[in-house]
Amino acid sequence: MSAQPNPDPRPIDHVAERGNDAAPALVLRSGTLNHKDLKDRVARLAGWLQRLGLEPGARVASWAAKGELTCLMPLAAPRAGLVHVPINPLLKRAQVAHILADSGAALLMATPSRLGTLEPGDCPGRCCALAEDAVLDEASTAEPIGPSSADPHALAAILYTSGSTGRPKGVMLSHANLWLGADSVVCYLGMAADDVTLAVLPFAFDYGQNQLLSTWSAGGCVVPLDYLAPRDVIKAVERHGVTTLAAVPPLWVQLTELEWPADVAANLRRLTNSGGALTVDLVRKLRGLFPAAQLFPMYGLTEAFRSTYLDPALVGAHPTSMGKAIPHAEVLVIGDHGGVTADGEEGELVHCGPLVAQGYWQNPARTAERFKPAPAGSRYGGMAVWSGDQVRRAADGLLYFAGRRDAMIKSAGNRISPQEIEDAALASGLVAEAVALGIADARLGQAIALVVRAAPHADSPANRLPAILKSELPNFMQPAVIHWIETMPISPNGKIDRALLQQTLRDAAVGRETARELGA
Incomplete structure (x- = not known):
């Protein structure tokens, strides 16, 4: 591992100053920038933004x-004293219009094709929309x-x-949040100046943006990739x-289904x-395909960046554990009584x-619903994020996920973890991906629907899976229906879109009920 984390935050743009000038920093389609180039491009783009005369703290998307x-x-x-609002390029016009209006963006920079999808009124009244190429051309000179020299606690x-429950909401991150997040990741991943990070995750996602910040903080190189196929x-x-x-x-599921040349995996x-x-x-599968790589399972949420990681040395013995707190984070398991739970007792994970x-x-x-004073047992105090995630802490301190409070299926009086x-x-072994959801049921309150994608080369999975589930799960946890699909829907942040699956099942149920009423 690298040196101990540094708890002294600085303005986030200072991560661009940390690399060796001659070392590669960013691989673009047009060529590779070294760290000297990176510093110059950041400084010029910030200078161009400052020259626009926007008020301090204005949002730029x-x-x-x-x-x-x-x-x-x-x-x-942030170097120009502004607040960046990254928008996932996979989002469509209506979602983008909401983000622009909600943030009060003063400037939108986008590709011409994306700008062409916007309708009158999608940009707030004083929002200026500029094409990406024009921005870069002007910034270059x-x-x-x-x-x-901003206050590290200023908004950056x-x-x-993603807005799986209602419209997307904007999480406010300070320079210190971003700086300490990068510092933490560099520390526990043991990143170094000779590391090359393949950035496949969206930069509008905190996990994705940290690919840039942590790599540059370590003096390494980032290769951005918008992949079309795994x-x-x-x-x-x-x-x-x-x-x-x-x-x-x-x-990961898709990548493990491919043939990796041994020298590339190495x-x-x-x-x-x-x-x-x-x-x-x-x-x-991951440990088998990449025997030379350390595997870091991690847990987090945008409101607290990241909270836990599992030491790669423990993955083999504890593959289902969330691990322990990352540097700069404190996580507590709080029971319904308001205090820290005993070992093995389920409670809500609170981030401090x-x-x-x-x-x-x-x-x-909405802030008051999620951000509350830290529990009495916190060493940090201040405000904490109450995650809504139910976890258990083992005697060795390792945490285990039990389920989300709002995702629990309530069936015949039972609270069931999907x-x-x-x-x-x-x-x-018959399915590659699985999602369990609760669907309305007049008798049970909710019945269980299981949506699955068959594992490659699985033998008669649809015939065999129900019997296996009956042998492994109690009666009250048996799916009422199993839906087999060829491809799981993916949300803009790369996760399985549970909300879309839930809505699809709900619409299908309404359709069946309507058909019955019509005598079809």
């Missing part, structure tokens, strides 16, 4: 594929400005969550000598996962410390 603009804006906007970015990831790892790969479970030093738990089978965000942008009511059903389905 970027909506483009991975490239120079989207890579530099997380540093250039702008007067550069030096590193920021607003990241909008095989593109293998090609990029080979072409660029990638050492670090971060992904979410749906992508390039990777570390694999990191967040955005969903790895299954025991997926852990086994300097990685906790500043709340939701212009939404004090994950238990999903784990049983995956353990059968």
Whole structure:
């Protein structure tokens, strides 16, 4: 591992100053920038933004594929005293219009094709929309400005969550949040100046943006990739000598279904996962495919960046554990009684410390629901994030996910964790992906629907899975229906879109009921 984390935060744009000038920093389609080039491009883009004369703290949004603009804006906007609002390039017009209006963006920088999809009124009245290429051309000749002297606790970015329950909400992140997040990751991943990170995750996602910040903080190089197919990831790892790969479970599932040349797999030093738990089978496959790489299962949420990681040395013996707190984070398991739980007792995971965000942008009511005073047992105090995730802490301090409070299926008086059903389905070896959902039922309150994708080469999975589930799960946890689909829907942040699956099942149920009423 690298040196101990440094708890003294600085303005986030200072991470661009840490690399060796001659070392590679960013691989673009047009060529590779070294760290000297990176420093100059950030300084000029910040100078151009400052020259626009926007008021301090104005929100500036970027909506483009991975490239120079989207890579530099997380540093250039805060250096210019502005607040960056990255917009996932996969989002559509209506979602983008909501983000622009909600953030009160003064500037939108986007590709011309994306700007062409907007309708009159989608940009707030005083919002200026500029094409990505024009911005970069003007910035290339702008007067550069030096590193920021901003208060580390000043607002630096607003990241909008995926909005699986209602419209996306903006999470407010300070310079300190971003700086300490990068510092923490560099520390526990043991990143170094010779590391090359393949950035496949969206930069509008905190996990994705940290690919940039942590790598540059370590003095390393980032290779942004908007992949069209999982095989593109293998090609990029080979072409660029990638050492670090971060992904979410749906992508890991796809990558493990491909043939990896042994010499290409050997390039990777570390694999990191967040955005969903790895299954025991997926852990086994990843360790088998990449024997030279350390596997880091991680857990987090945008409101607190990241909270836990599992030491790679413990993955084999504890593959389902969330691990322990990352540097700069404190996590407590709080029971219904309001105190820290005993070992083995289930409670809500509460996040404390300097990685906790500043709340939701212009939404004090929702902020008050999630951000509350830290429990009495916290060593940090201040505000904490109450996650809504139910976990258990073992005697050795390792944490285990039990389920989300709002995702629990309530059937015939039983509170059922979807994950238990999903784990049983995956353990059968017959399915590659599984999602358990509650559907309205007049008799039970909710019945269980299981949506699955068959594992490659599985033998008669539809015939065999029900019997296996009956042998592994109690009666009250048996799915009322199993839906087999060829492809799981994926949300803009790369996770399985549970909300879309839930809505699809709900619409199908309404359709069946209507058909019955019509005598069809």
